[in-house]
Amino acid sequence: MTLALAADDRPYLPRGVRVVEDRVRGGKVLLAPEKAIALDAIGVAILSRVTGTASLAEIVADLAATYDAPEAQILEDVQRFMMGLRARMFLGVRP
Amino acid sequence: MNVLPPIAMLAELTHRCPLACPYCSNPTELQAAQDELDTETWADVFRQAADIGVLQLHLSGGEPASRRDIVELTAAARAAGLYTNLITSGIGLTPRRLDALEAAGLDHIQLSLQGTNADLADWIGGYKGGFERKMQVAHAIRERGIPLTLNAVMHRHNLDDLERTIEMAVELGARRLEVACVQFHGWATINRVQLMPTREQTEDAKRIVAEAEARLRGVLAFDFVPPDYYSDFPKACMGGWGSAGLNVTPNGTVLPCHAAETIPHLTFENVRHRTLSEIWYDGDAFNAYRGTDWLPETCQTCDRMEIDFGGCRCQALALVGDAGATDPVCRKSPQHFIVRDIVEAAASEDASDFVYRGKELERLGRRCQSKQA
Numbered sequence: 001m002t003l004a005l006a007a008d009d010r011p012y013l014p015r016g017v018r019v020v021e022d023r024v025r026g027g028k029v030l031l032a033p034e035k036a037i038a039l040d041a042i043g044v045a046i047l048s049r050v051t052g053t054a055s056l057a058e059i060v061a062d063l064a065a066t067y068d069a070p071e072a073q074i075l076e077d078v079q080r081f082m083m084g085l086r087a088r089m090f091l092g093v094r095p
Numbered sequence: 096m097n098v099l100p101p102i103a104m105l106a107e108l109t110h111r112c113p114l115a116c117p118y119c120s121n122p123t124e125l126q127a128a129q130d131e132l133d134t135e136t137w138a139d140v141f142r143q144a145a146d147i148g149v150l151q152l153h154l155s156g157g158e159p160a161s162r163r164d165i166v167e168l169t170a171a172a173r174a175a176g177l178y179t180n181l182i183t184s185g186i187g188l189t190p191r192r193l194d195a196l197e198a199a200g201l202d203h204i205q206l207s208l209q210g211t212n213a214d215l216a217d218w219i220g221g222y223k224g225g226f227e228r229k230m231q232v233a234h235a236i237r238e239r240g241i242p243l244t245l246n247a248v249m250h251r252h253n254l255d256d257l258e259r260t261i262e263m264a265v266e267l268g269a270r271r272l273e274v275a276c277v278q279f280h281g282w283a284t285i286n287r288v289q290l291m292p293t294r295e296q297t298e299d300a301k302r303i304v305a306e307a308e309a310r311l312r313g314v315l316a317f318d319f320v321p322p323d324y325y326s327d328f329p330k331a332c333m334g335g336w337g338s339a340g341l342n343v344t345p346n347g348t349v350l351p352c353h354a355a356e357t358i359p360h361l362t363f364e365n366v367r368h369r370t371l372s373e374i375w376y377d378g379d380a381f382n383a384y385r386g387t388d389w390l391p392e393t394c395q396t397c398d399r400m401e402i403d404f405g406g407c408r409c410q411a412l413a414l415v416g417d418a419g420a421t422d423p424v425c426r427k428s429p430q431h432f433i434v435r436d437i438v439e440a441a442a443s444e445d446a447s448d449f450v451y452r453g454k455e456l457e458r459l460g461r462r463c464q465s466k467q468a
Contacts, residue, residue, distance in 0.1 A: 002313075003312060003313050014242070014270075015240055015241075015242055016202050016203050016241075016242030020150075020176070022148075022150070023176075024100050024146075024147065024148035025100065025148060029150060031150060031151070031178040031202075033180065033202070033203040033205075033242050033244055033270065033271060034151060034153070034180055034203070034205070034244065034271075035151070036102055036103075036150040036151055036178070086313055087312060087313070087316065088316050089270040089271060089313075089315070089316045
């Protein structure tokens with residue numbers, strides 16, 4: 001299957017995957033089965049919009065408006081980030 | 096040296112286990128039940144771990160479900176803020192206990208797989224009926240939706256079933272499959288001839304995993320640990336000694352890796368006497384092979400120095416007799432011929448019976464008797 005999300009797809013963090021504060025190192029970290037990934041500001045901005053109800057298109061539009069950046073550029077970044085998570089089964093997708 | 100906080104902790108809650116896998120990662124000298132830390136001490140260790148930066152906690156053993164307090168320990172780990180993973184054979188996980196673990200906040204289960212059918216799995220695990228119960232547990236995990244990784248420990252006797260193993264992981268609803276080829280420490284070293292895969296099996300495994308990874312993208316994630324005796328370069332054991340992870344044994348001894356006690360000149364400290372923080376940052380055993388300054392010439396001049404940190408200390412000790420040597424798995428190691436010789440010898444030797452974990456003396460005794468006869 002392709003890992004790329006369609007515009008209408010609604011991404012969500014599946015059970016066993018969550019974002020928490022890293023109270024020792026600072027910042028936020030994505031915790032998943034046997035894995036901890038430190039999130040940069042972009043990762044935090046994307047994942048904070050992954051609610052399970054927002055579609056990819058809505059997430060991209062929100063980010064483009066918030067950061068005053070072209071949607072095409074944002075879409076590319078978000079797609080790459082989400083495909084990476086999906087390959088590791090850290091991100092689920094509802095149509 | 097700038098020492099970073101640890102990320103992961105392996106808590107070997109007990110060495111007790113109904114299975115007797117001949118490659119068990121527990122030491123050949125197993126600790127007794129009466130020496131195990133009690134519930135409150137473990138809970139304190141979990142809080143200390145979270146306080147020094149640990150994010151991932153692996154509740155392991157032995158069989159962690161052999162602990163009567165596994166649910167309380169899970170709750171304590173979650174209360175400390177740790178991501179809590181149960182590494183189990185499944186034996187002892189009744190539906191009621193799974194419900195209680197779920198309620199306690201267990202995040203994830205890593206279920207071991209000894210083989211793809213009862214005959215093979217029960218022979219390897221040394222426990223009759225184990226496979227059937229494991230399958231029941233796997234279904235119960237799936238019903239509840241608890242995130243599942245299947246950990247298939249692979250070797251000469253089951254690598255030919257790799258494709259079926261992958262199918263099973265999908266059927267059981269696992270999100271992730273570890274194809275973990277046996278690492279030769281402790282019990283596995285005793286059974287090295289029995290367990291050593293052939294070169295052909297190794298090459299097939301790499302191809303099968305690569306194909307399955309592409310085919311199952313988005314369905315099943317893979318972690319592949321190839322047999323390192325056939326590798327060109329060693330694994331970065333623990334991501335570098337004392338750099339990311341630590342291991343606490345049933346009696347509270349803190350180790351840089353699960354096999355570290357095989358290194359005779361190191362002394363290890365115990366959470367009963369010192370804080371986890373002091374042990375991590377100041378403990379002699381943790382500082383012994385930290386960083387890269389101690390590395391031998393072969394590694395100091397190698398562009399992979401910061402990738403594999405000279406490989407595995409325990410393997411260097413076991414094969415070369417010097418824990419400070421380059422891991423002889425590395426093709427650049429002056430002692431690499433030792434690994435080549437072992438692989439060749441294993442290919443030509445007849446594999447005798449397994450020496451099962453926990454039954455070493457009995458088995459060796461029997462073998463000596465049969466030789467005399």
